[in-house]
Amino acid sequence: MRERNSEISIMISYLSSRWFRRIACLLGTLLLLSLAGCAGDRSILDPAGPAARDVRLIWWVMLGFATVVLIVVTALWLYAFKPRSVLRTPAQERRIARRWIVGGGIMLPVATITALLLFGVPAGQRMLTLPMGEPPEVIEVIGHQWWWEVRYPGAEGGEVVTANQLVMPAGEPVDFHVSGADVIHAFWVPRLGGKIDMLPGRVNKIRLQADEPAVFGAQCAELCGVGHAHMQLHVEALPRSEFEAWLTARQESALSELSVADATYDDARDAFMTHCARCHQVAGVSQGGIGPTLSDVGGRATLGAGVIAMEEGAVSHWLQHHQTLKPGNKMPTHSDIETDTLDALGAWLEALSP
Template identity: 60%
Template sequence: MYQGRVHRVAEDGNAAIDGADRLVGHVRVLCDRFRALTGIQRPGRHRVNRPGRLPRWPLWLAGLLAGCGGEMSILDTAGSAARQQFWVWWAMLAVAVAVSLGVYALWFYTFCRREPASRTPREERRIMLRWVLGGGVALPVVSIVALLVFAAPTGRGMLPFPEGEAERIEVIGHQWWWEVRYPGEGEEREVVTANRLVMPAGEPVDFHLTSDDVIHAFWIPRLGGKRDMVPGRDSIVRLEADSPGVFGAQCAEYCGAQHTHMLLHVEALERDAFDAWLAERRSSPELQPGFDQAREAFGEHCAACHTVAGFPDELVVDDLEHDIRGPDLSDVGSRPSLGAGVLPMEEGAIAYWLQHHQTLKPGNRMPPHHHIDTETLHEIGAWLETLEP
């Protein structure tokens, strides 16, 4: 009985294999017929239907080269640190391409070579150890050491060594906006702004970085550097702009739902223009006459979270229990954008932001203003637009 079952299982297995072979054979026949049929009916179809078709590689090349410029491109350098990183990037790319080509060449060689002569187990072991030690140990070690030697000066150039004086600018990351502070010396008033960074050109600047909530990352691609901003920890990076200009900056560490809407507008000015920009904001602010109702509404609904230099303390109504800290609005009328790059600053933009900020930037910590009538919001916006040095 046992032998009968074995023979029956073997016959069933052979039948299944034969059936699979027949199925594969039918599929091959159908594919061959289909190829022959399409070849007879449409010979050279791409030539007949699309005469003079232009090649697509110029479009691909143009798209590739488009990434070499722009305010967020590391290849369009505008500072010494960025240039050093530029050459490190090209060196890493060259090594990666060389290693990839070598691997592809060996891969093709294994398919194209003839059958090697028989080897003894000892010879096989020697060849295996040669590849393991050479390709798996020696090559990575040599590559990493060479990269460290080549890139170490780049990292050192971004450290705030006491070689000459450097301007100090403090940058604090929030969800999802930037706070920028310019400390005063002696009795000078500290300048505080938001989502706009102005720096002197042609000289080093030490950026003191930290975060108020989660981990952010400070990154000005054209000037170099990408430094994490960790809550409770102060880190410093030294950057320099070669000449005056406007640069884009972006939070480079995912920090929540509105991470992509955390842009920083960076301007590099000549030293005289930078000193004049600071002096305007250090001077004692004077609020323009009028807008009394707007100021009262601001003190009641906004002053608990936002600060305006020179705003009367008696108008501030702060009887709410909260821990929300909003941007300083002392010079909001002179800023290029609202909401860290969400809206361009233009007439009526602040009122529009106050009405629709949770739609424009969902999840931001400013509560909705449904309890405030539209006319009052427009009055507040019109007054805030006048806040310029």
């Protein structure tokens, strides 16, 4: 008993030591700072659609439950320090131990997991691509190291293909068919709902909905190599009519007219054929097939999958510095190409904006 009391007094003197208070202060500050991550265009706590609201509910339920568990465990821990006056017989000890094993080791986990299933299963159900009266829009998203290919197979007038930007109709469910081109990536728009793996050789499906027109951030959510952190996706929900106009402007025929129309860019087009065409598609100019399509690159919000914002001169800047801006990305440096040529290429590509 005396030993136990001295343990308690050691603990108390430790808890009140200056160092302990300093560390507690530091941890508290870090905790407060981490709360800053609770808002913004990638916050699961700020849902913008039904699937994401389910995810938030489960998150709060789990946080609440975990808090209760923490409090109960702490209380039991303190209770264990309490000096005991009665001695128990071995039979009593065994009975108490059995109660803890059956109650705490079997009944409690079963109850917890059942409760979580009751929340989790309906939420997962709503994200399944079950048949609907009016089939939803299908958008295919393919993860590459380290950029996104986005396809609209249902577009009227032929499939539309773009990269590093995803535009979807707002106020209606959309089915995303996702896969990976090289390694495993994951598709995750936190404000719209749960993430889903993008596997090579398999198509995974998830149904998401954006309630209102808005812009959302998205991020590859599966470590996929050095460029993983730099694999972001600009997601934009538009009213149905604007979405359709956006698709029409990106039809192959409209884009090829845009890319070959202006004679001032003849030199840039020649340079493109020499240095870039084997990897990049530009409608009416090249087939590409390795890197992101550039047919509509001038209309993108960012370059390099979220690395720099698109503005005047951005493409030339990207071409000169892309290995510093996004180290290890799969485009070769263009150090063998004159800066003037890169500037001309940049000006032409920026003009490719539907």
